[in-house]
Amino acid sequence: MGGQVPVDEGSTLREVSEKDRDAAGFLRGGGELAALIAAFDWSSTPLGPISAWPRSLKTATSILVHSPLPIVMLWGEDGVMIYNDAYSVFAGKRHPALLGSKVREGWREVADFNDNVLKVVLGGGTLAYRDQELTLDRHGVPEQVWMNLDYSPVFGDDDQPQGVIAIVVETTERVLAERRIAAEQERQRRQFEQAPGFIIIMNGPDHVVEFVNDTHRRMFGSRDWVGKTLREAFPTLADQRVFELLQQVYRTGEPHREENAEVRYRRSADAPEETGYLTLVYAPLFDENGAVRGVFCEGFDVTQTYRAQAALRQLNAELERRVLERSQARGVTWQVSPDLLGALNPEGYFLTSNPAWKTMLGWSEEEVASMSIWELLHPDDLESTREGFALTQIGQPAIRFSNRYRCKDGGYRWISWVGIPENGLVYCSGRDINEEKAAEAELAAAQEALRQSQKMEAVGQLTGGIAHDFNNLLAAIAGSLELMGKRLAEGRLSGVERYLEVAESCTRRAAALTHRLLAFSRRQTLDPKPVDLNRLVAGMDDLIRRTVGPAIEVEVVGAGGLWLTRIDPSQLENALLNLVINARDAMPDGGRITIETANSWLDWRGAQERELPPGQYVALCVSDTGVGMPPEVVARAFDPFFTTKPLGQGTGLGLSMVHGFARQSGGHARIYSEVGHGTTMKLYFPRYTGEMGASEEPEHEIAGEAIPGETVLVIEDESAIRMLVADVLEAAGYRVLQAADGPSGLTILNAGERIDLLLPDVGLPGGLNGRQVADLARTTRPGLKVLFVTGYAENAAVGAGHLEPGMQVITKPFAMTTLGARVREIIHG
Numbered sequence: 001m002g003g004q005v006p007v008d009e010g011s012t013l014r015e016v017s018e019k020d021r022d023a024a025g026f027l028r029g030g031g032e033l034a035a036l037i038a039a040f041d042w043s044s045t046p047l048g049p050i051s052a053w054p055r056s057l058k059t060a061t062s063i064l065v066h067s068p069l070p071i072v073m074l075w076g077e078d079g080v081m082i083y084n085d086a087y088s089v090f091a092g093k094r095h096p097a098l099l100g101s102k103v104r105e106g107w108r109e110v111a112d113f114n115d116n117v118l119k120v121v122l123g124g125g126t127l128a129y130r131d132q133e134l135t136l137d138r139h140g141v142p143e144q145v146w147m148n149l150d151y152s153p154v155f156g157d158d159d160q161p162q163g164v165i166a167i168v169v170e171t172t173e174r175v176l177a178e179r180r181i182a183a184e185q186e187r188q189r190r191q192f193e194q195a196p197g198f199i200i201i202m203n204g205p206d207h208v209v210e211f212v213n214d215t216h217r218r219m220f221g222s223r224d225w226v227g228k229t230l231r232e233a234f235p236t237l238a239d240q241r242v243f244e245l246l247q248q249v250y251r252t253g254e255p256h257r258e259e260n261a262e263v264r265y266r267r268s269a270d271a272p273e274e275t276g277y278l279t280l281v282y283a284p285l286f287d288e289n290g291a292v293r294g295v296f297c298e299g300f301d302v303t304q305t306y307r308a309q310a311a312l313r314q315l316n317a318e319l320e321r322r323v324l325e326r327s328q329a330r331g332v333t334w335q336v337s338p339d340l341l342g343a344l345n346p347e348g349y350f351l352t353s354n355p356a357w358k359t360m361l362g363w364s365e366e367e368v369a370s371m372s373i374w375e376l377l378h379p380d381d382l383e384s385t386r387e388g389f390a391l392t393q394i395g396q397p398a399i400r401f402s403n404r405y406r407c408k409d410g411g412y413r414w415i416s417w418v419g420i421p422e423n424g425l426v427y428c429s430g431r432d433i434n435e436e437k438a439a440e441a442e443l444a445a446a447q448e449a450l451r452q453s454q455k456m457e458a459v460g461q462l463t464g465g466i467a468h469d470f471n472n473l474l475a476a477i478a479g480s481l482e483l484m485g486k487r488l489a490e491g492r493l494s495g496v497e498r499y500l501e502v503a504e505s506c507t508r509r510a511a512a513l514t515h516r517l518l519a520f521s522r523r524q525t526l527d528p529k530p531v532d533l534n535r536l537v538a539g540m541d542d543l544i545r546r547t548v549g550p551a552i553e554v555e556v557v558g559a560g561g562l563w564l565t566r567i568d569p570s571q572l573e574n575a576l577l578n579l580v581i582n583a584r585d586a587m588p589d590g591g592r593i594t595i596e597t598a599n600s601w602l603d604w605r606g607a608q609e610r611e612l613p614p615g616q617y618v619a620l621c622v623s624d625t626g627v628g629m630p631p632e633v634v635a636r637a638f639d640p641f642f643t644t645k646p647l648g649q650g651t652g653l654g655l656s657m658v659h660g661f662a663r664q665s666g667g668h669a670r671i672y673s674e675v676g677h678g679t680t681m682k683l684y685f686p687r688y689t690g691e692m693g694a695s696e697e698p699e700h701e702i703a704g705e706a707i708p709g710e711t712v713l714v715i716e717d718e719s720a721i722r723m724l725v726a727d728v729l730e731a732a733g734y735r736v737l738q739a740a741d742g743p744s745g746l747t748i749l750n751a752g753e754r755i756d757l758l759l760p761d762v763g764l765p766g767g768l769n770g771r772q773v774a775d776l777a778r779t780t781r782p783g784l785k786v787l788f789v790t791g792y793a794e795n796a797a798v799g800a801g802h803l804e805p806g807m808q809v810i811t812k813p814f815a816m817t818t819l820g821a822r823v824r825e826i827i828h829g
Contacts, residue, residue: 742768
């Protein structure tokens with residue numbers, strides 16, 4: 001065996017006799033454990049000395065000590081343990097004491113589990129567990145571990161099961177990693193559910209539906225679509241362009257955007273056909289190898305806006321056409337010019353067009369007049385054309401402005417325009433430069449393919465500054481308590497009040513920050529309310545400053561006499577935090593963020609530039625002094641999954657959701673940016689002329705004394721909190737019953753004792769949470785009053801806030817006097 005193992009006094013190891021050395025020859029080459037097995041005093045165990053071991057035991061031991069897998073053998077009815085080097089690593093600090101011990105004594109914390117293993121396998125059976133969860137004490141503290149376990153019998157010389165071979169492979173890291181991934185995927189699903197627009201995610205070339213959000217289900221009745229191909233789930237789309245566009249995006253890996261797309265659909269097979277107009281964005285989804293695996297589609301219903309604009313155009317078109325035909329000279333030049341000629345109105349319609357439109361693009365004069373330029377333009381040229389068109393509406397001519405127009409056969413041609421504004425119209429001349437552009441394209445480098453991937457989180461990013469401030473608060477609390485304890489131990493009470501005030505102040509600050517952070521995770525649809533933007537921004541001031549960190553200066557400029565707007569305040573908080581985080585990320589070396597509010601009157605022209613109806617709006621601006629964005633990035637900033645951040649640091653969903661929220665709220669989002677000079681994000685929301693709702697001010701809370709005999713059942717798994725709550729209530733005169741989990745609390749409730757109030761924590765161990773305990777209790781005690789205690793946001797605490805009469809919620813942390821007042825209020829309310 002390569003020498004003898006040293007032996008300490010009192011050890012079960014011994015000097016190896018010549019006889020045992022010869023008997024242990026089957027262990028040669030078996031590693032350190034083979035040497036320990038050979039040196040072990042087996043005569044003190046039911047196995048006896050090695051020289052007396054049966055051949056089957058020696059053979060099994062030889063196999064396991066030479067195996068690289070973690071293997072332990074349990075011999076006999078007592079399960080005496082023999083294992084190899086790999087298992088000794090798994091055993092941690094329990095090795096080498098486990099060697100030669102009975103398995104029940106060696107692993108006391110899982111004795112029942114191992115008793116079952118011995119019973120089944122020594123009976124001739126086998127067992128296999130995958131990702132079996134157990135709690136083991138391998139390093140001085142209990143820890144949860146997951147393992148793959150395979151148990152087989154070892155047959156003795158009499159062909160009967162004499163032992164158990166166990167192969168033990170730990171899978172803890174993999175199990176925890178899979179759970180983290182699942183949690184991230186669930187967070188992303190919740191974000192999609194909260195999106196104001198409808199979202200559908202499809203997988204594979206057949207476009208099998210993976211996900212639809214709540215807005216999509218309400219609009220298209222798509223509750224049973226998941227798992228079906230889009231053709232099966234939505235057959236009424238078969239003769240429309242949707243499938244063609246999906247195939248294009250899936251095939252090319254390029255995103256596509258459609259404005260005012262006409263879609264005919266039925267909410268169910270027997271429902272009447274509806275026609276809607278939608279803004280649609282298709283984006284490819286890529287797998288880990290960069291191949292397209294599916295398509296993400298987000299859209300907004302703009303039917304009402306589209307129809308209102310169409311009605312207005314129809315009303316004015318004929319009159320404008322007649323006036324224009326009389327005023328415009330249709331000479332020989334108009335008829336024979338090879339260039340496109342026409343007069344463009346402020347809505348983007350050519351009221352007149354010359355024959356060159358038919359020659360060059362294939363469109364007749366009537367067809368040109370029936371379509372806006374936004375329907376004819378190439379999708380990639382929409383934003384730049386909007387900017388150029390906006391300049392002509394304020395009197396500036398457009399000179400050599402190039403874009404692509406769709407031909408009747410589906411192709412596109414490059415046109416170079418000259419546009420001169422006069423008398424409310426823009427008189428245009430367009431020259432065909434398709435061949436010039438083709439020549440330029442041959443010399444240009446291949447465009448970099450856009451690779452965008454689906455990511456887990458879109459909103460709610462917070463910086464290390466939050467952890468830093470929490471650590472500061474905890475340090476102040478811990479230090480104050482330590483100094484208070486020292487003074488109390490010394491019998492000195494002077495100055496204790498100062499430390500107590502510090503601890504209480506830090507606790508309140510931590511609670512305020514925690515509640516603010518939890519508010520951002522609420523799951524809810526749009527819930528518009530009258531909002532004062534100045535008050536909302538002021539309420540987020542502390543959170544914003546902690547998020548951006550000390551290297552960035554934050555300036556808030558609130559307008560005096562600011563109008564109200566009616567929007568969802570929680571969604572606006574999300575949007576503002578998202579914009580602030582983007583501004584922070586644009587200033588890696590520090591800088592200044594300015595948050596401004598303003599009243600804004602938009603006349604007809606200004607409203608058209610922002611795609612809004614004329615009227616009064618409230619504006620919220622977030623400006624930074626960062627790196628800025630070039631025009632091509634600005635043009636795509638609102639597209640889903642478009643991001644300029646490094647891989648893994650941005651999802652590309654934040655600005656898309658901000659834009660969608662603004663549009664859903666009747667407003668708009670605009671970007672003003674210049675490379676090297678910073679960016680301004682501006683949100684417009686319609687003015688609300690109603691009254692601001694009365695703010696809810698906390699009432700002054702006074703703890704009241706109990707009436708003799710009044711009983712409160714406290715169910716709380718945290719012993720420290722349970723003790724404090726019980727002491728406060730007993731001091732107020734209440735009789736207090738206590739339970740540490742749901743089942744034990746339910747046992748007390750079923751015992752028939754008087755209970756005036758049930759006070760359960762919402763998150764309880766034991767298989768029953770606080771709401772379940774309360775519901776079960778009310779089956780035998782109708783009308784039992786309940787005060788739930790939770791550390792989560794109230795909407796998420798007890799089933800999205802659906803509380804029955806006689807049920808209330810108090811959120812941790814809370815002042816003990818507040819608890820006493822709430823208990824008395826509920827019991828006597």
